[in-house]
Amino acid sequence: MKIKKLIDNRQIGLLGAIAVLLILAVFLTPSLFQLGTIHLTIRNYSVVGILVLGMMAVILTGGIDLSIGSELALSGMLTSLLMAEHPEIPVLLLIVIGVAVGLLCGLINGVLVGKLYIQPIIATLATMNIYRGATYFVSGGKWVTSSQYTDSFAHLSGGQFGLYNIIWFLLVLSVLMSIFLAYTKYGRRLYAVGSNEKSSRIAGIKASNIKILAYVIMGGLAGLAGILYSANYKSFAPNIGIGMEMDVIAICVLGGVSITGGRGVWRSGSAAGTIGGVVTAFIMMTLVSAFLSMLPGMSLWTNALQGSIIIVAVIVNLLTERIAEKHALYSRKI
Numbered sequence: 444m445k446i447k448k449l450i451d452n453r454q455i456g457l458l459g460a461i462a463v464l465l466i467l468a469v470f471l472t473p474s475l476f477q478l479g480t481i482h483l484t485i486r487n488y489s490v491v492g493i494l495v496l497g498m499m500a501v502i503l504t505g506g507i508d509l510s511i512g513s514e515l516a517l518s519g520m521l522t523s524l525l526m527a528e529h530p531e532i533p534v535l536l537l538i539v540i541g542v543a544v545g546l547l548c549g550l551i552n553g554v555l556v557g558k559l560y561i562q563p564i565i566a567t568l569a570t571m572n573i574y575r576g577a578t579y580f581v582s583g584g585k586w587v588t589s590s591q592y593t594d595s596f597a598h599l600s601g602g603q604f605g606l607y608n609i610i611w612f613l614l615v616l617s618v619l620m621s622i623f624l625a626y627t628k629y630g631r632r633l634y635a636v637g638s639n640e641k642s643s644r645i646a647g648i649k650a651s652n653i654k655i656l657a658y659v660i661m662g663g664l665a666g667l668a669g670i671l672y673s674a675n676y677k678s679f680a681p682n683i684g685i686g687m688e689m690d691v692i693a694i695c696v697l698g699g700v701s702i703t704g705g706r707g708v709w710r711s712g713s714a715a716g717t718i719g720g721v722v723t724a725f726i727m728m729t730l731v732s733a734f735l736s737m738l739p740g741m742s743l744w745t746n747a748l749q750g751s752i753i754i755v756a757v758i759v760n761l762l763t764e765r766i767a768e769k770h771a772l773y774s775r776k777i
Contacts, residue, residue, distance in 0.1 A: 484729060485607075485610055485729065486607040486609055486610060486675065487675075488725075488728075488729045489607075489609045489610050489612070489613045489671075490515075490609070490668045490671060490672050490675075491687065491690050491691060491694070491725075491728075492613045492617075492725050493612065493613055493616060493664050493667065493668045493671070494511050494515070494661075494664060494665060494668055494687065494691045495691050495694045495695060495721055495725060496616055496617060496620045496664055496721075497511070497660050497661035497662075497663070497664035497665060498511065498661060498688075498691045498692065498695050499620070499695050499698075499700055499721055500620075500624075500633055500656075500657040500660045500661060501563075501657045501658060501660075501661050502637075502692075502695055502696075502700050502701075502702060502704065503624075503633040503634055503637045503657070503700065503704055504633050504636045504637045504653060504654050504657045504704055505563075505636070505637040505640070505703060505704025506556055506563040506654060506657065506658070506704070507563045507564055507567065507692070507702075508552060508563070508567045508658065508661050508688070509564065509567040509568050509571045509688050510548065510552060510567040510568075510570040510571035510574055510688075511661065511665045511684070511687065511688050511691060512571070512575075512683075512684030512685055512686065512687040512688055513548075513570070513571045513572075513573075513574035513575040513578065513684065514544075514545050514548045514549070514574055514661075514662055514665035514666065514669070514684075515545075515665045515666075515668050515669040515672065515683065515684040515687065516574070516575065516578045516669065516681060516682070516683045516684045516685075517544060517548065517574045517575075517577055517578045517581075517669070518541040518542070518544040518545045518548075518665065518666035518667075518669035518670065519541065519668075519669025519670060519672055519673045519679050519683060519684075520578050520581060520582050520587070520669075520679055520681060520683075521540070521541065521544055521581060522537045522538075522540055522541040522544075522669070522670050522673065523587040523591075523673045523679040524581065524582065524587060525537060525540065526587075526591075526592065526593055526596045527587055527591035527592070530593045533595075534595050534596055534598070534599065537596065537670065538667070538670055541666045541667065541669055541670040542663050542666040542667050542670075543666070544666050545662040545663050545664070545665045545666020545667065545669065546659055546662050546663045546666060547662070548570070548574055548662045548665070548666070549658045549659040549660065549661050549662015549663060549665070550655065550658070550659050550662065551570060552566060552567055552570055552658040552661075552662065553654055553655030553656070553657070553658035553659055554655060555569075555570070556654055556655075556658065557650070557651035557652065557653075557654035557655045557658075558651055558655070575681075575685075578681045579681045582681045584681060585681075586678060586679065586680045586681075587673070587678060587679040587680075588678055589677040589678050592674075592677050596673075596674055597674060597677055598674075599670070599671065599674035599675075600674045600675045600677070607675075608671075609671045609674075609675055612667070612671060616664070617722065629653070629656060632648050632653045633653060633656075633657060635648055635653075636648065636650045636653045636654065636704070637701075637703075637704025638704065669683075669684075672684075689750070690728065693728060693750075694721060694724045694725050694728050695721060695724075697724035697728065698720035698721035698722070698723060698724030698725070699720035699721075699724075700720070700721065
């Protein structure tokens with residue numbers, strides 16, 4: 444009960460912080476609460492939300508992926524160039540190609556980490572530069588401009604039933620990821636590998652394959668995010684996505700995903716899985732970024748704030764885990 448209360452208090456703290464931000468925004472940036480502004484703000488950050496779903500899977504296994512911005516850029520650039528040079532290619536095929544590029548990038552990361560046992564931060568730091576270099580190579584360092592976009596591809600940025608398509612993508616993917624983590628054996632194995640890899644191996648789980656699966660999921664979502672980013676902004680440059688991994692990692696750890704793996708705010712057997720904490724953190728970070736962007740001079744502090752949030756969230760997560768471990772030991776003694 445004490446652990447449950449601690450977790451609940453953590454969530455109440457996040458919700459309280461969101462409430463404070465909303466109150467400040469009412470007085471300092473009232474334009475933030477216009478319906479059109481809210482809709483656009485969520486649309487602009489939905490790409491980050493999609494990446495968060497993939498990063499969450501990777502972190503649950505005890506890994507990290509620094510290459511997501513480069514994966515997004517490579518898939519987005521390739522599909523944008525194909526669209527511009529071969530406008531007859533169906534949009535659905537372009538989506539398949541973009542996701543396939545992301546899956547391949549994720550597979551390479553997964554093999555480096557899962558099969559060759561290279562530390563995740565080293566492996567993905569290397570591939571981050573490789574994928575970014577490939578993006579510059581295929582594009583020649585040039586942009587794909589709005590005049591090159593076909594109507595069918597640009598239609599991806601449209602909307603259905605009052606919401607932009609990218610927001611629908613985020614909502615559907617969040618539900619699917621929640622189901623995957625909570626009710627499938629592979630979702631539960633992500634937790635098992637991240638919690639104790641040796642024990643998971645003894646239990647018959649192929650930890651290397653589960654790690655590869657996590658990175659492949661991350662890559663596929665990054666590929667999709669690249670396509671949606673391109674369609675939403677109707678332009679694409681080879682430097683798109685640089686630093687985006689910081690936003691994504693910050694949201695994951697703020698949402699309670701343990702940076703050491705194996706734990707989320709809610710355990711994998713719950714209805715919402717780990718998604719609930721991450722969604723709360725996503726809302727908070729979206730509000731923070733939108734709020735700061737509307738205050739004169741404050742947008743310069745966004746990166747510093749994100750770094751601070753990561754440090755504070757990691758400390759809180761570690762303290763929560765240590766209290767949980769002490770409570771478990773105390774219960775055994777009794």
